[in-house]
Amino acid sequence: MAALLEAQGDNPFRVAAYQRASETVAQLGTSLREIHRGGGVAALDALPGVGQRIAAAIVEMLETGHWQQLERLRGSSDTEALFRTIPGVGPDLAMRLHEALGVDTLEALEGAARAGRLEAVEGIGPRRAAAIGAALTQMLDRRRTRRQGGLSRGLTGAEPPVALLLQVDREYRAAAEADKLPKIAPKRFNPENRAWLPVLHANKSGWHFTALYSNTARAHELDRTHDWVVIYAEDEAHHEHPCTVVTAGRGALVGKRVVRGREIECRQWYAQAAA
Template sequence: MPSELNNKIATKLQEMAELLRQQGANPFRIRAYQRAAQTLAAMNRSVQEILQLQGSKGLIALPHIGQGIATAIAEMVQTGHWVQLERLRGNLDPVQLFQTVPGVGQELAERIYRALHIDSLEALETAAYDGRLQQVKGIGQRRLAGLRASLASMLGRTRSLPQSGRAGGPDVDLILEIDRRYLESAVAGELPRIAPKRFNPDQQAWLPILHTEQAGWHFTALYSNSALAHQLHKTRDWVVIYFYDDHHQEGQQTVVTETHGPLTGRRVVRGRETACSAYYAAHRADA
C-alpha cells in the first residue's frame, strides 16, 4: 500500500503537470511529471525511507525519476515545500523557505534574498559554492560550511558540489532572446497570468508567465515579484528566467535594464555583465 507521503508528493507532481498544461508548457515536461506521479502512487516503499538509506541515487533508480525530479522529491520530504510548484501557483515565499535551512533565521534569510535575488534551495546551494553567499553579511567560513552540509542533506545530494546536466547554463545571447520574447509577449497581452500571493492584496492575476523551449533548454520567465523590485518600481522591468535541462534540473538568471556604465539602457543578465558587453560589441560589429 503506498505511503501517505508518497501520495502527497504524487498529488503535487500531478498538480505541477496540470499547471504546466494550463500555462502552455512543453508536453514533454508535462508528461515527465505525470509519469513520476504514477511511479510514486504505485509504490509500496516510502520515498523518505529510500532517501534516508540511499540518497538521491535511490530515487533516480526508480522508473521515470530523473535527477531534477529526485531533487524536487527530496526538497518536499525535507522541507515540506516545492519551490517550482509554489512559484507556478504564485505563492512562493523565499524568505520563509530559506528559514527551513538549519542556522538561517528570518533576518539572515531576508539578507540573502535581498542580496542574491534567488528563490530556491538549489540556487542557494549554488551560491554557497560560487562565492556569492560569502558576500552576504553574517556568513563567514564556519557558517558557510554548515550551510553547504545542510543543503546537501536537504537536497539528497550524493555529492556536495551542485551539478548540472549541462555545465554553465544557456549562453547570454539565448537568455537575452528569451527575455526579449517574454517582454514583447507580456506587453502584447499574449501570455497567461498568475495571481501571486505576495505583494498582491487584491489577488489580481497580473503576473505574465512564459514557458518555452529553445536550443534544447526549457525556459520559464516571469517579472520579478520581489520586495526590492516593488520598492524600486522594477516589477515591469526585472525578468527572472528559469531554465531546465532534460533532467529537470533548474538554474536561474535575472535580466534588468542597466542604469549605469557603458551598458546603460541595455538589457543585461545580472552577474554576467562581461559576457553581455561582448555580446553587444559583437552585434555592433555585425551591424
C-alpha cells in the same frame, strides 16, 4: 505539477512526464518515504516514469515538506523562510539576501556565495560572507550526501549563454506586453489575489526556461516589477540555473538589458553584436 504546466502552456512531453510519474506513485504498494529510506534517490529514480528530475523533487518534498519549483509556479514560494533555515541567517538578512541577489533556492545562493557576491549585500562583510557560505555549503553537502547518485538539483555544469538568456528575456517581455501569456496570482504583495504575473515556458538549445517578472519587495519598492525578469534555466541533466535580467541604470550598458552578475559577458556580447 502536470496540471499546472499544462495550464501554463509548457511542452506536452514535459507535462506527460509528470503524469506518468503520478500514475506510478498512485499504483505503488509502498510509500515513497520507505522506498527512499531503503535505497535513496537512486531507488526513486529507478521507478517507472520517475527519472532524475522527479526523483530529486520527491526527495526535496520528503526532506523539507516543500517543492520549491511547484510553489514558485503557484505563486506561493517563500524564499525568505527557506533562507532562514541557514544557521546565522535571521528574517532581515534572509530578506536582504533574496532582494539583493535575486535568487530563490539554496543552491543558487551557494553559487552566489562562491562567486563572491554575498559581500555586495548590505551589512555583510568578508568574514560574515565566509561564515554564511560555509554554513550553506555544509547544509547542502549533507543533503547531497543523502541524495545518492548525485541527483540533486544544484548549480552544476555550464550556465546558459547570456545571448540565450537575453533572447528569452525579449520574448517573455514582448509576449507579456501583448497579453499572450498565462498569469498566476502570487501570494506575496497581492492583497487582491489578482492574477497579474505572466509565466513563460520555453525550450531552446537543449535548455528548458521558465521566466516570470520579479515579485520581490525590492522590485515593488523601486517600481521594477515589469522590468526585472527572473529566468530559471534547466539543463539536460536537470540542474537549475536561476538568474535575473534587468535594465542597466548606469555604466557602459546603461539602458540595455543585462544578466545580473554577468555584466562583463553581456558587455562582450553587445560589443560583438555591434561589430
